[in-house]
Amino acid sequence: MAKDSPITVVSSTELRNLMTALSARDSIHSTQEIVLHDDAQGYLAHKYWLDIMGVSGYLRDALLSVHAGGGLSRAMANDDLFLRLQMLRKPEDDEDDYYVCDGPPSDAV
Amino acid sequence: MIKAVHNSELWQRLHSADHGVIIVVGTGQWGKTATVHSLIDSGAFRDRNVALVKYSQEFIEAHSYPDNYRAVPWPDDISDILGILHPSRDVVVVDDSIFIAGARDSGTRENKGLQKLMTIISHNELFVILTIQNTSMLDISMFQSQDVYMIHKNMDVVAIEQERDAQKISQTIANLYLQRKMKDYSGIVHPKAWGYCSTTREIIAFKLPSWWQPAMSKPFKGMVMH
Ligand SMILES: Nc1ncnc2c1ncn2[C@@H]1O[C@H](COP(=O)(O)OP(=O)(O)O)[C@@H](O)[C@H]1O
Ligand SMILES: [Mg+2]
Numbered sequence: 001m002a003k004d005s006p007i008t009v010v011s012s013t014e015l016r017n018l019m020t021a022l023s024a025r026d027s028i029h030s031t032q033e034i035v036l037h038d039d040a041q042g043y044l045a046h047k048y049w050l051d052i053m054g055v056s057g058y059l060r061d062a063l064l065s066v067h068a069g070g071g072l073s074r075a076m077a078n079d080d081l082f083l084r085l086q087m088l089r090k091p092e093d094d095e096d097d098y099y100v101c102d103g104p105p106s107d108a109v
Numbered sequence: 110m111i112k113a114v115h116n117s118e119l120w121q122r123l124h125s126a127d128h129g130v131i132i133v134v135g136t137g138q139w140g141k142t143a144t145v146h147s148l149i150d151s152g153a154f155r156d157r158n159v160a161l162v163k164y165s166q167e168f169i170e171a172h173s174y175p176d177n178y179r180a181v182p183w184p185d186d187i188s189d190i191l192g193i194l195h196p197s198r199d200v201v202v203v204d205d206s207i208f209i210a211g212a213r214d215s216g217t218r219e220n221k222g223l224q225k226l227m228t229i230i231s232h233n234e235l236f237v238i239l240t241i242q243n244t245s246m247l248d249i250s251m252f253q254s255q256d257v258y259m260i261h262k263n264m265d266v267v268a269i270e271q272e273r274d275a276q277k278i279s280q281t282i283a284n285l286y287l288q289r290k291m292k293d294y295s296g297i298v299h300p301k302a303w304g305y306c307s308t309t310r311e312i313i314a315f316k317l318p319s320w321w322q323p324a325m326s327k328p329f330k331g332m333v334m335h
Binding site for chain 1: 110111112113114115116117120147148150151152290293311312313314315316318319
């Protein structure tokens, strides 16, 4: 999975916990999309591509449901799901920032 | 982008504050104790001395802790703790705090000793670091202060289910961040190094201090707790 991927892989147990937690917290209004697919990134790429190409309505849904349907049975069988968590992130989170805690500042005595 | 922890909001806030509570929460063996020492080693608390509650002085001397580490007891009456600490010069570590500070009162979530300590902190220039496996063991009032910084280590799913609702959210989000980092940096950063500060929303890889020894994970081994 690419480093800049907006997709986080979680087990279905964790996903259930998160969904319970989120539904208990009504302050989050963004729509969330759960992608049930063994190739979630491919699914999203496909969806973005349809968006960019202006494909919408029935045709878009039909094209995507074919894609998502296969993923659902596979995900149930393997007990793993893909959750797109973008809506929970600050923009800078997607830059893959992190800090390293490794001793005192270099200019310290 | 990868930056030194000294640029993080967490470090800068700790570095400029004169008191605060840092809670490191996560499942056992996931690096809570190591994270505490790593954070102290980063200079976040300047040159404060480190008081390890209920550690034995022999244990500290038998291992390669820095010279400014010492053992302090947990007094029966917590108000007496000011007699053994120098608030503005110490950072107090209550490692595995629930065992140290005694069981909470039966039937409630309250732990009078820890609560009393919280009051002492805000009135004195004291830093306290607590490690704990699950925050449901702590009184809610301990999270409501502005001076609390929460650092999450990985927590297993069963433990998350025991958490209070607000913590379920932040811990689940923390787990997602941490597990993604573990995956993206497997073989590069030790999986137990990752921590997520939900107070400042920062992901930090806590490296073991140069003086770390594995035995430091088991400071209470063989001790009789009461
Ligand atoms: N950042 C790290 N890098 C490498 N190993 C680590 C790191 N953090 C923890 N460990 C390993 O995991 C063990 C358990 O860590 P510890 O901090 O004692 O966990 P906890 O306090 O949560 O029970 C340590 O003895 C060490 O071997
Ligand atoms: Mg420990």
